Amino acid sequence: MTKENLYYQHHVFCCNNERPADSPRGSCKAKGSEPLRNYMKARVKELGIASTRINVAGCLDRCELGCTMVIYPEGVWYSYATKADIEEIIERHLQKGEIVDRLLLTKDQKELRDEQKQGRPPATAVC
Numbered sequence: 001m002t003k004e005n006l007y008y009q010h011h012v013f014c015c016n017n018e019r020p021a022d023s024p025r026g027s028c029k030a031k032g033s034e035p036l037r038n039y040m041k042a043r044v045k046e047l048g049i050a051s052t053r054i055n056v057a058g059c060l061d062r063c064e065l066g067c068t069m070v071i072y073p074e075g076v077w078y079s080y081a082t083k084a085d086i087e088e089i090i091e092r093h094l095q096k097g098e099i100v101d102r103l104l105l106t107k108d109q110k111e112l113r114d115e116q117k118q119g120r121p122p123a124t125a126v127c
């Protein structure tokens, strides 16, 4: 199948799962995923990015790395924490077809890299 035949050119799934506050794995919702996903959806619409869907997902089972999203058809995973992260994913990945390396989650990654931990707001804050 060619990319031109895809129903959506980009289909984004943002985890919005919530676990109890004392869960050792944490959860994306506790880290601010819901307003950030809503922000991404609104920005994609505002920017007129066609053939792109920003969906809410249940747990993607990479909770420790959240907030997590996966973008298809590429199958690229990101960890994000701020509106600035969302803006960069929209501009570089969705609009330019680039990978945002600093937010990228690799296949076997189990912990956030130091560069991904820097500047993260507290778990419940959204910037």
Ligand code: FES
Residues within 6 Å of the ligand: 015, 016, 017, 018, 026, 027, 028, 029, 058, 059, 060, 061, 062, 063, 064, 066, 068
């Ligand atoms: S809570 Fe988001 S990946 Fe599990």
